[in-house]
Amino acid sequence: MALPLLFLLMFSSISVSQSHRHLSLDHYAKTCPDFDRIMQEVVTPKQISNPTTAAATLRVFFHDCMVDGCDGSILIDPGTSNNTERSQEINHSLSGDAFDVVVRAKTALELACPNVVSCSDILATATRNLIKQVGGPYYPVLLGRKDSFVSMSSHVEHGLTRANSSMDKIIAIFAQKGFTVREMVALLGGGHTIGFVHCSEFASRIFNFSATSEVDPSLNPNFANRLRTLCANYKTSPDMAAFMDPISPGKFDNNLYQNLMRGLDVLPSDHLLITDPRTRALVAEYARDQNLFFTDFARAMEKVSVTGVKTGRRGEIRTNCNAFNTKA
Template structure:
């Protein structure tokens, strides 16, 4: 009787001991992995920017308050959600779309079983491997957040204009070391940045030379030409890695050594004595970068996750149940 009573009580007690693990859906949704792979493969083939977009979406979901799919919620007349925070307005629609597609397929196969947070985490890993990145284990069992507020995002995500010290402090407050922060910055191996995010360093610069000193002179001139009309066309952008823009590799770090980092923060990582050793290490050894990036992504994927009755399994990824 005591054993039965214990089982009964545990069913209604907040899951303080719940955790995430690799084969979470082995019995409840055996087709989970295959459905994710099929979905992201089709999307990446038709829209090659999907991998970079989804990686960025994953970061913007996890860093502020944990990997809980709160970034996917659409605003309503009664609530301005995270995706409408100023820093999130430029998040590409490709990433939202691939999650919605995967959720639709999974609801047909395993209704009310797979969280949107787990879909985003797994899709990110699978898309990264498609573009040359490392494979790492994604631990599963996250629940979806019940709260998403734009006002809570300010100051929780790094901005291109931030100093290295500010970025180190931001990541440090979330438990990430300088090494992990630099490894995660390797996400700039793919994707692009809008001109408006770095034009202060290439136009109307008040010092001599007339651009930020971390830029290679020829690169600075190239950026000026590429972004000449950014005020008329705010969607103008350039690749984060001009050498191998569609391949996830360690070229981003090699570029920093040559003054080919697009953002102010990129240049800062090579000039700062705290981060430069890691830039040099990853530029020289791609395997070391991949290993460090994989470990940091696993750690990020476990940051602030919602478990048990802390969250829910959404029926739609863009709306609370």
């Protein structure tokens, strides 16, 4: 590689990883002083009227940050181009409530302070507020992100793993974004203590599991039977879905870890957390101590929230969160 190009790549990767230094907690103090109040006024009632909003938003935010950084690239409407992040198959199941809460907040904020607040800051703040609203920990969210100029379906595969991914692959994908195994375990426990999972994602555990067992023997038998009944027609009714956490589906808590220890977990990738020697002890630790889990989850989310953020001229403040600004 020619030296100037190497230098340029090194320089740009430094500026990418350090761009969150340009963010601050009071970024909108002068330009949009009611930012926090407006966010609360939009997000709180949305979750009350649509209780699926918290999980929906947390997943959308995670999918945004892991692919080209927390830059609102996931928000671009697939209708404007069929190769945006949302057109990638893994993102088809993202729930509309998340996009709706962002649009509502943007509409309210544009009335109060036009062209000031980015969609990526709205998504980051809505996610934090919703986690808190459903019982999770509070953490500070730095502000000042700019929205992306691109959203490419081809970038999605490099940032996200699937329900049937191996632990090696999961650890590698998180490590590539700077997350330790401990942070990954904390993030998964938080992400999968609320919300839904479609039957197709875990059908391999409850139908034709192996030559000797119809269901995964590590599942609690009654729970496995309930899942089999729920998902009996999942091929003809692909919308069928189960709760991620059957014990307290709408509450943010450390139940995923406890469920893993009792055979009440659903996703194959989550199940690896208790079988893999690199993560098993962490599951037991977080199952025992919810405060420790909350502290670690909150820190890990602070880190997620500044992953690959864009500031200055590397992004824009979108007028409409679902579309790039049109250039004059």
